[in-house]
Amino acid sequence: MSSSSFANQTSPPFQYDPSNPPYEYSYQMTVSFWKLIGKIYDVKFCPYFEDVFATVSEAQVSIYQYIHKDEQYYAVDWVSLKLCNVLNVFLVVGGKRGIIRTVDPFVKKNTVCTLFGHGDAINCIARNPNVESTFVSASKDHSIRLWHCMKKLALRFFMEMRIKLYLLTFIHLVILLFLDLWIILSELHIIHNADALSRDHLGYVDCVKFIGSYILSKSTKSFMYLSKFGQFSDPSPCGIGNENPKGFESFSQRIAKLVIPSCTDWFYRFGVHTNEFDSWAACGNNKKVVSIWNIGSRPIPLNSHYEISHPHFPRLVRKVEFNADGNIMLVVGSDGIICRCNKKSNFGKFQAPSD
Numbered sequence: 001m002s003s004s005s006f007a008n009q010t011s012p013p014f015q016y017d018p019s020n021p022p023y024e025y026s027y028q029m030t031v032s033f034w035k036l037i038g039k040i041y042d043v044k045f046c047p048y049f050e051d052v053f054a055t056v057s058e059a060q061v062s063i064y065q066y067i068h069k070d071e072q073y074y075a076v077d078w079v080s081l082k083l084c085n086v087l088n089v090f091l092v093v094g095g096k097r098g099i100i101r102t103v104d105p106f107v108k109k110n111t112v113c114t115l116f117g118h119g120d121a122i123n124c125i126a127r128n129p130n131v132e133s134t135f136v137s138a139s140k141d142h143s144i145r146l147w148h149c150m151k152k153l154a155l156r157f158f159m160e161m162r163i164k165l166y167l168l169t170f171i172h173l174v175i176l177l178f179l180d181l182w183i184i185l186s187e188l189h190i191i192h193n194a195d196a197l198s199r200d201h202l203g204y205v206d207c208v209k210f211i212g213s214y215i216l217s218k219s220t221k222s223f224m225y226l227s228k229f230g231q232f233s234d235p236s237p238c239g240i241g242n243e244n245p246k247g248f249e250s251f252s253q254r255i256a257k258l259v260i261p262s263c264t265d266w267f268y269r270f271g272v273h274t275n276e277f278d279s280w281a282a283c284g285n286n287k288k289v290v291s292i293w294n295i296g297s298r299p300i301p302l303n304s305h306y307e308i309s310h311p312h313f314p315r316l317v318r319k320v321e322f323n324a325d326g327n328i329m330l331v332v333g334s335d336g337i338i339c340r341c342n343k344k345s346n347f348g349k350f351q352a353p354s355d
Helices: none
Strands: 023-030 040-045 053-057 073-083 086-095 100-103 111-115 122-127 134-139 143-148 156-160 169-171 174-177 180-183 205-211 214-219 223-229 252-259 271-274 279-284 289-294 306-309 317-322 328-333 337-343
Touching: 023 306, 040 073, 040 317, 040 328, 040 337, 053 073, 053 086, 073 134, 086 122, 205 271, 271 317, 279 317, 279 328, 289 317
Parallel strands: 073 122
Antiparallel strands: 023 337, 040 053, 073 086, 086 100, 100 111, 122 134, 134 143, 143 156, 169 174, 174 180, 205 214, 214 223, 223 252, 271 279, 279 289, 289 306, 317 328, 328 337
């Protein structure tokens, strides 16, 4: 998806049949002790093994049998470390107690390293795509910390803010935090000043992702914004390009607003899948419904192209996640329920409305 694609409104309108969504319910899995584990907050596909994924809930990381009675897990991501030319894949999980655990989900003794430093709950973990044995964490203690998965103490203490931190994400050498952009150089040198700042949302921002140099973000106000720092022609996610690396960008352009019905509460997170054939954004709500947009369409409509629901869906759909090729969509949430939706094999990029 090119950096100026969302700005191009001259493409033919996307033709679709709302009654024929691209994904359909396949089956559900309910954790037998869901009353113990509570809500499922996050789900991530493993980028190193096909169709392997992990979920975290209030007291359980799903792919290994480690339970800490006093812990509630809020964040998870996959990391890798090459030792003796062998790629080792780990999970890093964190939660209420401010402790991060590096877990080997493929052996019986799961926890291989325990990382200390945060003074309050860890709300988000994001792998560094440039050095995949490192990751960053955002905490309710107002700080961001950079970690190596096998070192007990943080490599860097990024910052301390007056606000509690709930989410962050990476794109190449950039961390996106509450729509403030922080640049991390490849040698892990930290630039402490934000490069771009947007205040598009009035409520808490509880989910944000890069789509190329564009940003899709969601707050607790029942909608998502697709926006871009700087000019549409600028390929930089910071909106300052390469000509002015010390500049500060406060100009943010809003391309689309996407309304999610019945989604005014905290912690409903969307999923995004993009490739050269189709591009989807999907978000659930508190009515067992997942709204799906084709974000390759021009223009992107206010209301979703499709809605998918099923009696077996969790009562509160907390997170939607796509696998790498977009053929599987996971729907997770309350009551320990994990639902799998498969992409229809005969679904094309453009669907004409049925008569």
